[in-house]
Amino acid sequence: MNAFANIAGTSSACAASGAFVRNAGSYMYRKLEKLYISLFTYINEKKTMKIGTHAGHGKAGLGAIGAVSILNESIENRLINAEIIKLLLANSITVYDNTVDVGTKTEILNEIIANCNYRTTDLELSIHFNAGVGDTKGNGATTGVECFVYNTASATAKIADRINRKIAAFGFKNRGVKDGKHLAFVSKVKAPAILIEVCFVDDKDDAELYQKTGCQAIAKAIVEAVLNKK
Numbered sequence: 001m002n003a004f005a006n007i008a009g010t011s012s013a014c015a016a017s018g019a020f021v022r023n024a025g026s027y028m029y030r031k032l033e034k035l036y037i038s039l040f041t042y043i044n045e046k047k048t049m050k051i052g053t054h055a056g057h058g059k060a061g062l063g064a065i066g067a068v069s070i071l072n073e074s075i076e077n078r079l080i081n082a083e084i085i086k087l088l089l090a091n092s093i094t095v096y097d098n099t100v101d102v103g104t105k106t107e108i109l110n111e112i113i114a115n116c117n118y119r120t121t122d123l124e125l126s127i128h129f130n131a132g133v134g135d136t137k138g139n140g141a142t143t144g145v146e147c148f149v150y151n152t153a154s155a156t157a158k159i160a161d162r163i164n165r166k167i168a169a170f171g172f173k174n175r176g177v178k179d180g181k182h183l184a185f186v187s188k189v190k191a192p193a194i195l196i197e198v199c200f201v202d203d204k205d206d207a208e209l210y211q212k213t214g215c216q217a218i219a220k221a222i223v224e225a226v227l228n229k230k
């Protein structure tokens with residue numbers, strides 16, 4: 001067995017090309033095979049979509065948590081994020097979970113951004129819930145869903161719009177795709193980034209509709225929107 005056959009034998013990439021292996025033996029062929037493997041790996045990596053996702057804020061008892069009212073944001077963020085990961089994996093997507101459980105608000109945010117920028121991905125998602133409407137008694141109308149992106153005229157904004165529409169289809173008001181340049185995650189992450197505010201934790205109508213809909217259905221809606229599935 002010559003040197004080339006050894007290389008070929010250990011490479012699943014090359015195993016696909018029988019002709020290449022049979023004519024092997026020379027220095028030139030070894031060089032060519034190396035190039036072939038690099039190219040094969042490169043093309044395959046390009047084929048596989050890579051998505052990073054995380055639950056916003058820290059975990060209760062470990063780090064600074066998010067908004068708490070009728071719903072606890074940190075808990076729901078994690079439930080949805082876990083479902084998103086499952087669904088993306090089921091769709092053969094390479095997934096990175098950039099969630100950070102421990103730390104102060106700033107430490108967690110900085111570490112999430114560092115996690116996102118550590119790898120090159122096609123998209124980064126950040127799962128959050130909104131707060132501030134104070135409708136804890138309920139007024140019969142939801143305050144709703146919104147997404148933040150860096151550029152509201154970008155291809156990323158189109159994905160964000162699909163996310164809003166899919167979640168709004170459950171009955172949440174669609175608050176639109178908004179300029180998120182003021183948000184560290186949106187402005188500092190190199191990959192196209194979408195911060196999703198699923199609904200309001202302090203709106204009884206939102207909370208009830210969210211609980212009725214369930215984290216799995218919300219995650220499914222987000223993944224279908226990202227993958228542009230009907």
Ligand SMILES: [Zn+2]
Pocket residue numbers: 056057066067073128129
């Ligand atoms: Zn949040």
